[in-house]
Amino acid sequence: xxxxxxxxxxxxxxxxxxxxxxQMTGTHPEWVEQYYSRGIFLGVRGLIDYGLAWLPFPLLxxxxxxxxxxxxxxxxxxxxxxIPLKEKLIGGGLSVLAFVGGVVFFFMVLWGFNYxxxxxxxxxxxxxxxxxxxxxxxxxxTETRIITELRMAIxxxxxxxxxEKHFPIDMEQQLRDAVEKQLALYQxxxxxQVRGRLLYPKGIFLRFSSAGLYFPLTGxxxxxxxxxxxxxxxxxxxxxxxxxxxxxxxxCNFWAYLACADAQLPILAYCGHxxxxxxxxxxxxxxxxxxxxxxRESLPPGILADIRAINRNIMEYPDIMPRxxxxxxxxxxxxxxxxxxxxxxxxxxxxxxxxxxxxxx
Numbered sequence: 620x621x622x623x624x625x626x627x628x629x630x631x632x633x634x635x636x637x638x639x640x641x642q643m644t645g646t647h648p649e650w651v652e653q654y655y656s657r658g659i660f661l662g663v664r665g666l667i668d669y670g671l672a673w674l675p676f677p678l679l680x681x682x683x684x685x686x687x688x689x690x691x692x693x694x695x696x697x698x699x700x701x702i703p704l705k706e707k708l709i710g711g712g713l714s715v716l717a718f719v720g721g722v723v724f725f726f727m728v729l730w731g732f733n734y735x736x737x738x739x740x741x742x743x744x745x746x747x748x749x750x751x752x753x754x755x756x757x758x759x760x761t762e763t764r765i766i767t768e769l770r771m772a773i774x775x776x777x778x779x780x781x782x783e784k785h786f787p788i789d790m791e792q793q794l795r796d797a798v799e800k801q802l803a804l805y806q807x808x809x810x811x812q813v814r815g816r817l818l819y820p821k822g823i824f825l826r827f828s829s830a831g832l833y834f835p836l837t838g839x840x841x842x843x844x845x846x847x848x849x850x851x852x853x854x855x856x857x858x859x860x861x862x863x864x865x866x867x868x869x870x871c872n873f874w875a876y877l878a879c880a881d882a883q884l885p886i887l888a889y890c891g892h893x894x895x896x897x898x899x900x901x902x903x904x905x906x907x908x909x910x911x912x913x914x915r916e917s918l919p920p921g922i923l924a925d926i927r928a929i930n931r932n933i934m935e936y937p938d939i940m941p942r943x944x945x946x947x948x949x950x951x952x953x954x955x956x957x958x959x960x961x962x963x964x965x966x967x968x969x970x971x972x973x974x975x976x977x978x979x980x
């Protein structure tokens with residue numbers, strides 16, 4: 620049996636080995652940081668970014684059809700194979716396990732081990748802690764002041780919502796430069812050129828309560844093409860941060876905030892701060908709805924128009940199976956050692972506050 624199903628058993632073994640190794644390294648993040656994130660992974664990035672990333676379209680457009688073709692051929696062979704049913708079922712089951720094992724193995728080797736690296740707050744010496752309501756309100760007021768100033772600095776802006784015409788043609792390059800600048804500032808190695816792609820059809824992520832995706836098997840970040848232009852900079856920077864070796868969602872939100880906030884163009888800085896303002900606003904509204912309502916009504920007309928435009932755009936893509944998506948993603952994040960699950964996205968609130976205190980801002 621071993622000789623007949625040798626290939627399948629090898630892939631199953633590799634998948635199990637990757638899972639076991641991930642569990643073993645979970646208690647030694649310094650190993651992951653030194654040998655994988657700052658070592659092996661940099662080689663992976665180089666192979667991807669200087670191999671196929673130059674193509675003018677997302678690699679997913681090639682990857683998905685090829686996988687579907689391969690699966691259809693395998694399924695067709697399964698049904699055409701004239702061998703005893705028992706042997707066919709054993710072979711088919713092993714083939715499924717081999718496929719899963721292969722996906723797990725390549726996922727971990729190409730990117731997944733980054734989930735176990737040293738937390739960014741430890742490397743940057745930040746003291747991150749949960750915010751009480753008073754601190755949350757202060758952060759929201761600070762961001763309100765910042766977005767008000769930035770909105771007025773955007774060329775061609777008025778009281779109507781900003782549109783695609785206000786954004787630079789080379790936005791991907793500018794965001795990549797901004798992400799790399801922040802990483803280098805804190806002594807993180809920057810190698811390769813992570814792509815941030817727009818993925819069609821519109822709503823492909825939004826209908827599943829998401830805005831983007833980093834796909835380790837192609838090494839590219841993606842943002843839903845249906846997003847409002849005001850959301851794109853933050854989402855693209857977030858996915859690029861994944862591409863540079865960070866699995867934690869809150870950490871990638873943090874890098875996106877720093878990158879956008881320090882961008883040369885006021886429009887990109889505004890989008891980064893506006894994204895953080897909206898995150899803070901959601902939390903503050905749950906504690907003090909009346910105070911939030913008054914704050915929102917006091918915003919300049921242009922900012923109000925931007926927020927309303929974003930919300931209207933989101934409503935155009937209602938969720939499909941939201942409970943299933945949340946349960947599945949919650950389980951995925953926890954399986955990667957992120958105990959808080961989906962709430963990990965909001966860790967950016969603590970990180971930004973800690974960074975602001977560390978910098979004395």
